[in-house]
Amino acid sequence: MDTPLDLFSPDYNVAAERFREAAASAGARLERHPVQEDGTEPTLTIDVATIGATVPRRTILVSSGLHGVEGFFGSAIQLRWLSCLAADLSVPEGTRVVLVHAVNPYGFTHRRRVNEDNVDLNRNFLNPPRRYEGSPAGYAALDPLLNPASPPSRLEPFRLKALWYVRRFGMPALKAAVAGGQYQFPRGLFFGGHVPSTSTRLIRGRLPHWAGDAPRVIHLDLHTGLGAFAQHRLLLQESADSPEVEWYRETFGHETVEPSADGDSTAYDASGTLGGWARSSLGSARYRFVTAEFGTYPIVRVLGALRAENRAHHFARPGSPAVERAKTELMECFCPASERWRTQVVEQGLTIIERAIGAAPRT
Ligand SMILES: [Zn+2]
Structure with missing residues (x-):
């Protein structure tokens, strides 16, 4: 076997x-x-x-x-x-x-x-009558942090920013805002x-x-x-x-x-x-x-990996080293x-x- x-x-x-x-x-x-x-x-x-x-x-x-x-x-x-x-x-x-x-x-x-x-x-x-619309409170404010419209860069202050957010609002607020599911940002995470x-x-x-x-x-x-x-x-x-x-x-x-x-x-x-x-x-x-x-791995690392892969998918050249780096880290995180x-x-x-x-x- x-x-x-x-x-x-x-x-x-x-x-x-x-x-x-x-x-x-x-x-x-x-x-x-x-x-x-x-x-x-x-x-x-x-x-x-x-x-x-x-x-x-x-x-x-x-x-x-x-x-x-x-x-x-x-x-x-x-x-x-x-x-x-x-x-x-x-x-x-x-x-x-x-x-x-x-x-x-x-x-x-x-x-x-x-x-x-x-x-x-x-x-x-979704179960009817729930519609494929809207996003949790707090998601729109996080959109620029979570879903930048540019390829990922190696010098990324994301972890610091995320940690700041967690310290300020608490982990439950971050989880609710980002992982509850959103129906408003088609290129965003948790769409x-x-x-x-x-x-x-x-x-x-x-x-x-x-x-x-x-x-x-x-x-x-x-x-x-x-x-x-x-x-x-x-x-x-x-x-x-x-x-x-x-x-x-x-x-x-x-x-x-x-x-x-x-x-x-x-x-x-x-x-x-x-x-x-x-x-x-x-x-x-x-x-x-x-x-x-x-x-x-810790949630901020996993979230960072999701974010980088999503950026790479939408904004980096297919097959480029940036894409491969992001995929490798995503694979490691999951x-x-x-x-x-x-x-x-x-x-x-x-x-x-x-x-x-x-x-x-x-x-
Ligand atoms: Zn899963």
């Missing part, structure tokens, strides 16, 4: 090919959904592997790469689980497991967090789009089929970039006073579960999230959604090269999936 380090693919095409091969070896049913075919690059697809019950009592969904560049990590975890399945794991009777690979294949391919429309897909799943993107429409259309009629669905959406290095937090949609929180704690461990809107939390309140949409459209009593966030990080996240990711599959069905 591959070691954890071998599971990290060098690019999207290799990752997608390996995913399809591993899924086939494990006896999965496969779907391929094209996302972007402009004729200039290989076809990008969201690949889906379904294993287990055709009429499920429980469905476990594991999705990767909603934030493109985070797909290197999510793909590795999905590959790990598939290779364990082919070797000696099994799916309990009545259970269906659905792996959704590379929800944002464009971002995976181009080492961007956003998709072909510069859209943060985890802000693109949620003006319409549902291709991936969003596809997920919206297919998710009910993947879930089947299972009365219980557990969805793990794999992410990186928030939290302590090589550690994970499971961010919930439910707030701390919800009776459901205990189930998550029993299933995944008390220390890792983080209900929404805790004062000191890793998370932030965001609009248009996949989890918010999934639970409200498929039924919050039935649908349990976990954003599994694996930490990398999929660190550290052997310890890669080994630990794969082990932890596998454990979370296994816990979800083994979770006691609750009536």
Whole structure:
């Protein structure tokens, strides 16, 4: 079997090919959904592997790469689980497991967090009547700092400026302003789009089929970039006073579960999230959604990397050293090269999936 380090693919095409091969070896049913075919690059697809019950009592969904560049990590975890399945794991009777690979294949391919429309897909799943308009209080004031209309430079006072902002307004204010999702600045960070993107429409259309009629669905959406290095937090949609929180704690461990809107939390309140949409459209009593966030570097470094890559994408010459520098740093911030990080996240990711599959069905 591959070691954890071998599971990290060098690019999207290799990752997608390996995913399809591993899924086939494990006896999965496969779907391929094209996302972007402009004729200039290989076809990008969201690949889906379904294993287990055709009429499920429980469905476990594991999705990767909603934030493109985070797909290197999510793909590795999905590959790990598939290779364990082919070797000696099994799916309990009545259970269906659905792996959704590379929800944002464009971002995976181009080492961007956003998709072909510069859209943060985890802000693109708005529920009506919420419209694709406006931005959080404070975003417009930050726009010149976050989104300068020029290529990135090496001498960048961004960290200092960001630290000043944090000291003045506090980290929750910064998180709310920048990460809550905005629908006003199409070239800016955390842009949620003006319409549902291709991936969003596809997920919206297919998710009910993947879930089947299972009365219980557990969805793990794999992410990186928030939290302590090589550690994970499971961010919930439910707030701390919800009776459901205990189930998550029993299933995944008390220390890792983080209900929404805790004062000191890793998370932030965001609009248009996949989890918010999934639970409200498929039924919050039935649908349990976990954003599994694996930490990398301090938030100001990660934000600086996002900002530099976004500037480079829009304003630097394609292929120039400035672009490559920005991509390399973005990659490091969302999929660190550290052997310890890669080994630990794969082990932890596998454990979370296994816990979800083994979770006691609750009536
Ligand atoms: Zn993410």
